[in-house]
Amino acid sequence: MPEDGHIRALWILETLAGLQQPAALKTIAERAGLPQTKAYRVLRNLQEHGYVDHIGRRGYRVGGRALALASLVGPRPALLHRVRPVLTRLSADVGATISLLLRSGAHRVIVLRADPPGTAVHPIAHIGERSPLTSGCAGAVILAFLPAQQVDEVLLAPESHPVRTDLPEQLAEIRRQRYAISQSANHPALNGIAAPVLDPDSGHALGSLAIAGHPSRVAEPVLHRFATPLLAACAELGPRLATVLGPSSSVRLESLDVTIQDVLDTHSVE
CATH class of the missing domain: 3.30.450.40 (GAF domain)
Structure with a gap:
């Protein structure tokens, strides 16, 4: 499991992208091999910067900024x-x-x-x-x-x-x-x-x-x-x-x- 915070964020984003959207916090954490508390902090940070969207109780999905980046590369x-x-x-x-x-x-x-x-x-x-x-x-x-x-x-x-x-x-x-x-x-x-x-x-x-x-x-x-x-x-x-x-x-x-x-x-x- 990546220890560096930036790599961990990419790991979470890639994990989310491979799940049915939107995905629950528990599912993301389990698939990424992280405690829910740590996964939540990473997701909140990604959300604040537009890379992840939080859809209320339905969970999280890949955000517009991540999709824009994907379209470029x-x-x-x-x-x-x-x-x-x-x-x-x-x-x-x-x-x-x-x-x-x-x-x-x-x-x-x-x-x-x-x-x-x-x-x-x-x-x-x-x-x-x-x-x-x-x-x-x-x-x-x-x-x-x-x-x-x-x-x-x-x-x-x-x-x-x-x-x-x-x-x-x-x-x-x-x-x-x-x-x-x-x-x-x-x-x-x-x-x-x-x-x-x-x-x-x-x-x-x-x-x-x-x-x-x-x-x-x-x-x-x-x-x-x-x-x-x-x-x-x-x-x-x-x-x-x-x-x-x-x-x-x-x-x-x-x-x-x-x-x-x-x-x-x-x-x-x-």
Whole structure:
């Protein structure tokens, strides 16, 4: 555990970023390995300087100043430049919403989305949404292509429970066909198909690309037909995403690529 006060503050901020927002003081302290009294003092200091917001009894969330700093030093501009054209083209080709998701610990996070042109889409899944890797096709395809040790760590994480007993067989099937389909897994009114975006060097998942839509428009047979263009887009995205995220990105993502829905939804993506 860091002893220096400044490093401890960064440790707390990184810990908070990796938790479901807002997070309770007790949860933050336990995850950071600090007594609640010490964690509270650090959080209060971060709050006073705008790096953390206190949401009453709901707990704490990453503040605007921390998000502004992340936008300056993070990969988001490069991510938009290299990745968004692929999402936009695929969305136009299949006539459905496309999402790019990255791993954040035992969760997957929606970081970019493209909607089909000329349609009034009211998305159910928003940028910044986090769900366990063990729930839904977009998380499962990331999990299936992680190193074995990381898969075990995810399955042991509290966020992942309860784990389906057939999950190992499901992951093996995903590795075989290289995509997964889910029906109303995270949202009652959404069906989806997802495939992993792989690091061309390691073969491990950098994230996933998902196509989603209302069951009346994207029933299971339609989803299977989307597999070919989806896999082609993932193959195109792999090298682009690897250059943005760098080597060993599946390890480094952990808490560092979490996005906050309240903030990101206020910014339009050009």
